[in-house]
Each structure stands twice: as structure tokens, then as C-alpha cells.
Amino acid sequence: MLKENDVKADVEKQGLLAKKASKKLGQLTTEQKNEALNIIADELETNYEKILESNKIDLEKGKEKGFEDAFMDRLALSKERIVNFADGLRQVAKLEDPTDKTISNWTLENGLNVEKVTVPLGVIGMIYEARPNVTVDATGLALKSGNSIILKGGSSAISSNSAIVDVIHSALEKTEIPVDAVQFIHSTNREATQALFTMNEYVDVLIPRGGGSLIKAVVNNATVPVLETGVGNCHLYIDKDADVKKALDIIVNAKTDRPAVCNAAETLIIHEKWLKENHKILNETLISRKINVHGDEKALEYFTDAVPAGEEDWANEYLDLAIAVKIVSNLDEALDHIEQYGTKHSEAIITENAETAKKFLDLVDASAVYHNASTRFTDGGALGFGAEIGISTQKLHARGPMGLPALTTVKFKMRGNGQIR
Amino acid sequence: MLKENDVKADVEKQGLLAKKASKKLGQLTTEQKNEALNIIADELETNYEKILESNKIDLEKGKEKGFEDAFMDRLALSKERIVNFADGLRQVAKLEDPTDKTISNWTLENGLNVEKVTVPLGVIGMIYEARPNVTVDATGLALKSGNSIILKGGSSAISSNSAIVDVIHSALEKTEIPVDAVQFIHSTNREATQALFTMNEYVDVLIPRGGGSLIKAVVNNATVPVLETGVGNCHLYIDKDADVKKALDIIVNAKTDRPAVCNAAETLIIHEKWLKENHKILNETLISRKINVHGDEKALEYFTDAVPAGEEDWANEYLDLAIAVKIVSNLDEALDHIEQYGTKHSEAIITENAETAKKFLDLVDASAVYHNASTRFTDGGALGFGAEIGISTQKLHARGPMGLPALTTVKFKMRGNGQIR
Structure with missing residues (x-):
């Protein structure tokens, strides 16, 4: 019990220090921040x-624990990776400063000037897995x-993260x-974690930042507001009017380009x-x-090597070279399936029918909806945002790929000379 | 136990119906929505x-329970109040539709067109007290x-609310x-409520929408994202360089114009x-x-009729003709007090010193910061927003007075002709 309270007190002390530091940090110039980066x-x-x-310490522990290759790969650092980290920081230094931007500025009839300006959020809590x-x-x-x-960060990267922070x-x-x-x-x-x-x-x-269970734990247990990121159970709907070449190109790209990322396709609806x-x-x-x-009953008739798909297949990301296949007889069935199993990340339709495409783009509830393109474009880099904090799959504050502006809020600065109501 | 499950199932059914209805509602034209209003x-x-x-039923119950006059007043309806409700709806019908607005539209080098457009959030859960x-x-x-x-709505207005919804x-x-x-x-x-x-x-x-304890209960128990509104423990800081007339006018206005509202002043720092x-x-x-x-030790020396202020006075809203008074010897003490007790709603400085004012506006963390004006202007109506959902005291999504745009999110509509990465 004593230990638990100690841990909580330590984390709270860190919170207080971070909050105090944010006051000074928020007043620095862009140049001072860039120089620091x-x-x-x-x-x-x-x-x-x-x-x-x-x-090395983390990697050895990971080996002992028998972690998967993909996990070990994400955990492993090299001189080259560290140089990439450094280059990433230098790129961020070159990006536009998202703070102190005047969004609007107007003067009321009584002379009170109202300026709506972007300011830093203050303190960000980042909870992530074993990616240093x-x-x-x-x-x-x-x-x-x-x-x-x-x-x-995740406990399996504790030594690496600790060294980086030092x-x-x-x-x-x-x-x-x-x-x-x-x-x-x-x-x-x-x-x-609970204290945070x-x-x-x-x-x-x-x-x-991490898998579905991490994100769910944060959403369910946090009283601090959360920016949900990442889980992408993305669908490609191949309409009756789909162009064959476009469909095949997009299926291959969305599934195989990087199967482990959140904007990869996980289910084909045909x-x-x-x-x-x-x-x-x-x-x-x-x-x-x-x-x-992994096909539904009808799909098994067409795909000779397919295995039967169940609830698990529809509901989860494979993040691997596997895809669930559902056969439908109209657009509405496809929309219903996406509504039920989609994670509001990225959803695509392949069709030459403009009306069907419009209906899909209008009715599907997701951060990004595509007509005749791969879901892989839901990415801050691909869209030209420069750097990405993550891909928001929630609706408040920021939705879709989040660049630096997602880390700001606004403040109304009111300048008067004695105005009263 | 059976009853609990029934209630939960009923509310979930309402959730599903609301979600389904939102799909159709989201596709209606502005004219169709206005006509309905x-x-x-x-x-x-x-x-x-x-x-x-x-x-009448609610009012009789309220009388039996011995509710306060202010509470009974908020609960009581009249023909005039109902006509005002109706006029409010007609005003909302005249406001600009916040949905289907293109925020940005650009085309990637590969020809993929990206349109960022506003869309409805979907389903809003409104939790409020006894204000029909x-x-x-x-x-x-x-x-x-x-x-x-x-x-x-609150249980004490259940008959009124039920009749209105009918x-x-x-x-x-x-x-x-x-x-x-x-x-x-x-x-x-x-x-x-827990189900919701x-x-x-x-x-x-x-x-x-309601008092601090209602809002806290929602923040602490909800896994659904919350838009915090309302609690305003607002401060007026009277600087050494404050103009006397401006100070007195603003103190009187911010405290007495409508003491029970959230943008009223609750503490004077002098x-x-x-x-x-x-x-x-x-x-x-x-x-x-x-x-x-209610004064601190030093204030008691100056204010002959004052009573001593304690932690309760600094931390809470009076929402009445009372004010806490703290005496400081510099700006930093004032900033520290506001940081500790402010609710990030509205904070004002009265000073003729431009440098001190700038420091206050920059360093105080609140949705609205004022120089030489009453905090009463933190209000959607006063700022020209047309209608107000509430005043957000949180930093994500919306901050300060929220108009209709706060009830929207964005969607990226991507239109291609076979683009892959």
C-alpha cells in the first residue's frame, strides 16, 4: 500500500513539474524551440x-521472454535508426510553429477586441508500447x-527509453x-499508469499509441481527455461497377504494401x-x-484456398497477409457491415458509378472515405502534413491524420478599455 | 438486478435508434432541417x-421537497417562456448550417483529390439538471x-421534459x-445514466449542462468523450496600475449583472x-x-464588514452577491492563485500597464482572458455566435463559447482514379 502511494506521489510530482515547465516553454520563440530540437x-x-x-539490455530480456520477430524488430535500435530519429527532429524543427496563430480577430460594437489565437495544450501524456x-x-x-x-513507454523498452530520455x-x-x-x-x-x-x-x-487493448484501457480508465489513435479495421468495397484493374491494384496495395500498419485493408466486401x-x-x-x-459462406464457393471466416475475422485487424472476404448483393449490405465492424479509420469503394460512390462517401462514418484509391493514403506524410502524431479515429478535436495543430488549443484574448455588459 | 439490466437494455435500444436516425438526418438538406425546427x-x-x-406536477413535487426559490424559478414554465423556446428554435433555423462546409481541398501530385469537409458528430448525449x-x-x-x-434531464423536471418531448x-x-x-x-x-x-x-x-458535481460525475464515469462546460470560478485582478473607474465599473458588472451565471466574477485579487x-x-x-x-487576512484590515475567507471561498463559485478578496504584492502571486483555483473559464486583469496586461493574457491558462473588460462577455450571444451549446472549459475540440460548429467533426473525402502508394 505504501509502495502504491509512493508511485502515485512520484507521478503526480512529475505532473506538477511538467505543468510548471509548460508555462515557460509556452513563452519561448519558435527559434528557441527549433534550436533546442x-x-x-x-x-x-x-x-x-x-x-x-x-x-541491448531490452533486446536480451525480450529474447528471454520469447517475443515475436516483428516485436523484436520494432524494439531493436541501430546507429542508422538513431540517425533517423535525429533527422526526424531536424525535420520537425523546419515545420511551421502551430502556436500563436490568430484564427480570427474582430471588434464588438462596444469596442471590445476579440482575438482567437492558438496556444499549446499544456502537458501531453504519451502512453505507448515497445517502440523507442x-x-x-x-x-x-x-x-x-x-x-x-x-x-x-512499454516496460520491454524501458532501458532504451530511459537512455534516450537521459x-x-x-x-x-x-x-x-x-x-x-x-x-x-x-x-x-x-x-x-493509473495515476497518469x-x-x-x-x-x-x-x-x-499502440494496439487496440492499450487504447481501450486508456479510454476506459482515463478521466483526462483522450485522443484516440490508430486501430484501423479498414474495408475495401468492390462494387458491381468496379473497374477490374483498379480493384486489383488497390486490393494488392492496400493489403500488401505494409500489412502491419493501421491503414492497411483487412476486409474485402465484394x-x-x-x-x-x-x-x-x-x-x-x-x-x-x-x-x-478468410471467407463467408458464399466466398468459400469462389475462393478455393479460403478458410471460413467468423466473428473474429470481421471484428479484428490481421496486420498480416490475410484478408476477410464478405459477399454482398447491394451497397446497403456493404454499408451495414462497415457500420458494424469498421473502426472509423479508412474505408474505400471501388466503382465507376459516380452515384454509388457519392452515397458511399456520404454515408460511411470514418475519418477518411475513398473512391477508387488505396486506404494507404490516410497518413500525415502522404497528405503533406509533415509529421504525424497519430491518426485520430475519434470525432472530437482532431479526426484522421494529426499534424502539429492537433497539439494546440485556442484562447480568446479580449482587449478593452473598461467595457461592461 | 433484472431491473438494472432492463434499464440498460432500454437505453441501449434508444442509442441504436438514435444512431440509425442520425444517418438519415445527416443527409437532409438545410431547408428540410429548418422547416422541421x-x-x-x-x-x-x-x-x-x-x-x-x-x-405543474413538477412544481408541486418541488414545493413538497422544499426546493429553493432560484431552483423553482428555473423549473417554472409559463406561456411566455414557451413562446420564447419557440422563438429560440426559429432563430436557430436562421443560423448558418455548420455541416457540409469544405475546410480545405487539395490534389496530391498523383492526382488524388483530398477534401476536408464538416459533418455532423452523429449522436449527442445531453445530461442536464432541472431546466426544461x-x-x-x-x-x-x-x-x-x-x-x-x-x-x-434532471428527475425534478421529468414531467415537463416528457411533455415537451411528446x-x-x-x-x-x-x-x-x-x-x-x-x-x-x-x-x-x-x-x-451509467448506460449512457x-x-x-x-x-x-x-x-x-449543470453544476460542478454533475460535470465531475460525467467526466469521472464516462468512457464516451465529454465536452466539459460551465463551471466558472472567475477572477478579476486589480493591478497596481489599474484605473479606478474602470476597476469599479468592471467589478460591479462582473459580480452583480447576473451573479448566478458562470462568467460572473467570484474572486477579486487586488x-x-x-x-x-x-x-x-x-x-x-x-x-x-x-x-x-470574504477576505484573506490582509483584506480584513481594509474591508470593515468582511468575513474571513477559507479554502472553500477560493475554490468555489458563490453564484450570489458575495466575493472572495485576496491581496497580493505582485502579478506573479495573482497568476499563482489563478493557476491554483481558476477553472480555465474567464479571467481578467484591470491595468493601464500594457506590459503587465500582455503578461497576464499570455500566461493565464483560460478559455478567455481579458484586459480592462468584464468577464461577462464570455458568452456566445455577446460574441455574435448566434446560439450557444455551452461554454467549454476544456481544451480539446472546442474552448470557450461553443456555437453550432462545435457539434460537427470533419471527414476526409478522397477521390481518385486508381491511386496506390
Whole structure:
């Protein structure tokens, strides 16, 4: 019990320090913030060996625990990866500062001037899994937008993250940004996470980055407002009027380009009329690309190597070379399926029928809806946002790929000379 | 236990119906929505007697329970008040439709067109206390912005709200808006509220309207995203360089114009130098306006009729003709006090010193910060927003007075001709 309270008190102290630091950070100039990012970048490169040594500890523990290859790959650092982290920070330094932008400015009849201006959120709580790159990326985006950050990374990357934060802290000593603006929660205790979830006094927003269960845990347990990111159970609907080449190209791209990312396709919904005419070439394409089909009853008739799909297949992301296939006899069935199983991330229709396309784009409730294009474009980089905090799958504050502006809020500055109502 | 499950199932069914109705509602034209609002307005006027009869039941119960006069006043309806409700709806019909607005539109090098467009949130859950006007106002704003609404009013207004919703439902029969777009939770059971708090599948946002404890209950228990509104523990800081007339005018206006509203002032922070010179006239002014002073130790030396202020006074709204007074010897002390006790609603400085004013406007973390003006201007009507859903005291999605655009989100519509990455 004592230990639990200690952990909570420690995290709360970090919250207070982060909040205090955010006041100073929020007043720095763009140049001061950019200079700091460049200094952190340099120090990461200079100290890459220290970071790699700490990374080794995590990797050894991971091996002992028998983690999967994909997991180990995300965890593993190299000199090249660290140089990439540093370059990422230098890119963020080059982006436009999202704060202190006047959104609107008007004067009431009584002479009171109203300026609506962007300001930093204050303190961002970042909760993520075993990707040490998030430690650097999130810190860069937070500092550039004038926010303090509290980092809570996965326990399997604790040594790597700790080493990275040590470098960031010593770099910050050489800058105008207070060292306290970057807080790292060392405890891997559940109580530490719970404290962060409910620290409304000091934390302005929580951003979970990771799998569905992590995100769900944050949404269900946090009283601090949450920016939901990431889970993409994306569908491609191949309409009866779909162009065959476009359909095949998009299926292959959306499924195989990077199967493990959130904007990859997970379910094909196919109009039966189209399938009757094109099942051979589709089947060949899927087989040649080693895509495993999990089909509904009708799909099993067309796809010779398919296995039966169940609730699990419709509801979850494969994040792998597998796809669920559902056959429908009209658009409404497709819309109903997407409504039931979609995660409001990215949904696409392939059709040459403009009216059907319009109906799909209007009626599907998702951050991004596509007509005749791959869902893979739901990405801050692809859309030209410069850097991405994540892809919001919620409706409040920010939806879809989030750039730096998502880390700001607004403030009304009212300037008068004695106005009363 | 059986009863609890029944209540939960009923509310979930209402959620599903509201969600389904929102699909149709979201596709209606502005004209169809406006026509519906005008028809509801007419029907409210036509059926005012029915509503007043039901209101009588609530008023009698309220009398039996010995509710305060202010509470009874908010609960009481009259023909005139119902006509005002109807006129409010007609005003909302005249406002610009916030949906289907293109925020940006650009084409990637590969030819993929990206349109960022505003769309309704979907389903709004409104949780409020015993003000039957919220039933009408919130319904009007929700429908105009293309959203379904689930209403959960206070139990002491249950008959009035129920009668109003009956009229709205029969009015909707004559319109293109599905009747199911307006759901009213009849159960006053806690389980009904709890079900609404966690119905993430069907409800897109919860908006609590009411006192601090209601809002806290929603924030602490909801997994559905919340738009926090309302609690305003607002401060006026009278700087050493404050103009006496401006200070007195603003103090009187911010405290006495409407003491029970959230943008009224609750604490005066006064620079000791200013107070030494002006305590006589300030004291006279406060006494003449029947404003009771709760002062800190130093304030008690200056304000002859003051009572000592404690933690309760600093932390809470009086919503009455009382004000807490704290004496400081510099701006930083004032900023620290506001940081500790402010609710991020509206904060004002009175000073002729431009540098001090700038520091205050930059450093105070609130939705609205004022220089030489009354905090009473934090109001959608006063700022020209036309109608107000509430005043957001949180930082995500919307901050400060919220007009119709706060009830929308965005969607990226991507139109291609086979683009892949």
C-alpha cells in the first residue's frame, strides 16, 4: 500500500513539474524551440553508443521472454535508426510553429477586441508500447508545439527509453527549454499508469499509441481527455461497377504494401455480380501475393484456398497477409457491415458509378472515405502534413491524420478599455 | 438486478435508434432541417397548455421537497417562456448550417483529390439538471447540425421534459427528420445514466449542462468523450496600475449583472498598492451593491464588514452577491492563485500597464482572458455566435463559447482514379 502511494506521489510530482515547465516553454520563440530540437538531434547522434548499449539490455530480456520477430524488430535500435530519429527532429524543427496563430480577430460594437489565437495544450501524456522511436518523435512534436510531455513507454523498452530520455535531458540543459518539460515515468507499475490516467490537474490530454487493448484501457480508465489513435479495421468495397484493374491494384496495395500498419485493408466486401465475372483473376492475384482468404459462406464457393471466416475475422485487424472476404448483393449490405465492424479509420469503394460512390462517401462514418484509391493514403506524410502524431479515429478535436495543430488549443484574448455588459 | 439490466437494455435500444436516425438526418438538406425546427416551434406554441399542466406536477413535487426559490424559478414554465423556446428554435433555423462546409481541398501530385469537409458528430448525449429550456435548446441545436440527441434531464423536471418531448415527437411526424432522432430517457434510475456514460458504440459525445458535481460525475464515469462546460470560478485582478473607474465599473458588472451565471466574477485579487489608495471607494461601492466580502487576512484590515475567507471561498463559485478578496504584492502571486483555483473559464486583469496586461493574457491558462473588460462577455450571444451549446472549459475540440460548429467533426473525402502508394 505504501509502495502504491509512493508511485502515485512520484507521478503526480512529475505532473506538477511538467505543468510548471509548460508555462515557460509556452513563452519561448519558435527559434528557441527549433534550436533546442536541433541540439537534441545532435546529442542523440553523439551518444548513439550509450543508447545502443541500453537497447541491448531490452533486446536480451525480450529474447528471454520469447517475443515475436516483428516485436523484436520494432524494439531493436541501430546507429542508422538513431540517425533517423535525429533527422526526424531536424525535420520537425523546419515545420511551421502551430502556436500563436490568430484564427480570427474582430471588434464588438462596444469596442471590445476579440482575438482567437492558438496556444499549446499544456502537458501531453504519451502512453505507448515497445517502440523507442515514439520517445523521440513524440518529444519533438510536443516541444515544437510548446507542450511539456510525460512519457510512459512499454516496460520491454524501458532501458532504451530511459537512455534516450537521459540524452534528451542533458541536451535540454544547453537550451532555453526547461529540462522538466520532458518527464519519463520509470516505474512499470500499474499504479503509475493509473495515476497518469486521472491526473486532470496536470495533464491536458492523453495520447495512446499502440494496439487496440492499450487504447481501450486508456479510454476506459482515463478521466483526462483522450485522443484516440490508430486501430484501423479498414474495408475495401468492390462494387458491381468496379473497374477490374483498379480493384486489383488497390486490393494488392492496400493489403500488401505494409500489412502491419493501421491503414492497411483487412476486409474485402465484394458485390456478387462483380465477383461472378472476376473471381478467377482475383483469386490468382491473391494467391500470387500470398494473401490468405478468410471467407463467408458464399466466398468459400469462389475462393478455393479460403478458410471460413467468423466473428473474429470481421471484428479484428490481421496486420498480416490475410484478408476477410464478405459477399454482398447491394451497397446497403456493404454499408451495414462497415457500420458494424469498421473502426472509423479508412474505408474505400471501388466503382465507376459516380452515384454509388457519392452515397458511399456520404454515408460511411470514418475519418477518411475513398473512391477508387488505396486506404494507404490516410497518413500525415502522404497528405503533406509533415509529421504525424497519430491518426485520430475519434470525432472530437482532431479526426484522421494529426499534424502539429492537433497539439494546440485556442484562447480568446479580449482587449478593452473598461467595457461592461 | 433484472431491473438494472432492463434499464440498460432500454437505453441501449434508444442509442441504436438514435444512431440509425442520425444517418438519415445527416443527409437532409438545410431547408428540410429548418422547416422541421419551425414546425416544432409552432407545435410548442400550439400545445403550451399541455406542457404547463405537466410542469405543474413538477412544481408541486418541488414545493413538497422544499426546493429553493432560484431552483423553482428555473423549473417554472409559463406561456411566455414557451413562446420564447419557440422563438429560440426559429432563430436557430436562421443560423448558418455548420455541416457540409469544405475546410480545405487539395490534389496530391498523383492526382488524388483530398477534401476536408464538416459533418455532423452523429449522436449527442445531453445530461442536464432541472431546466426544461435545455430540452428545447439542445434539441434545436442538435437537429440543425444534423445530429440525433439523447436527452437525460434532471428527475425534478421529468414531467415537463416528457411533455415537451411528446410535442417534439408529434411535430417531427410532420417533417423529414426521423422521430427517433430525439430520444428522451424516462428512467430516473442511476443505471440509465451509467448506460449512457459508456455507450461508446452509439453516442459520439456527452455534454453535461449543470453544476460542478454533475460535470465531475460525467467526466469521472464516462468512457464516451465529454465536452466539459460551465463551471466558472472567475477572477478579476486589480493591478497596481489599474484605473479606478474602470476597476469599479468592471467589478460591479462582473459580480452583480447576473451573479448566478458562470462568467460572473467570484474572486477579486487586488494589488496592495492599489488597495491602499482606493480601499475607501471600493468598500463603499461593494457595500452599496450589497456585495458580501470574504477576505484573506490582509483584506480584513481594509474591508470593515468582511468575513474571513477559507479554502472553500477560493475554490468555489458563490453564484450570489458575495466575493472572495485576496491581496497580493505582485502579478506573479495573482497568476499563482489563478493557476491554483481558476477553472480555465474567464479571467481578467484591470491595468493601464500594457506590459503587465500582455503578461497576464499570455500566461493565464483560460478559455478567455481579458484586459480592462468584464468577464461577462464570455458568452456566445455577446460574441455574435448566434446560439450557444455551452461554454467549454476544456481544451480539446472546442474552448470557450461553443456555437453550432462545435457539434460537427470533419471527414476526409478522397477521390481518385486508381491511386496506390
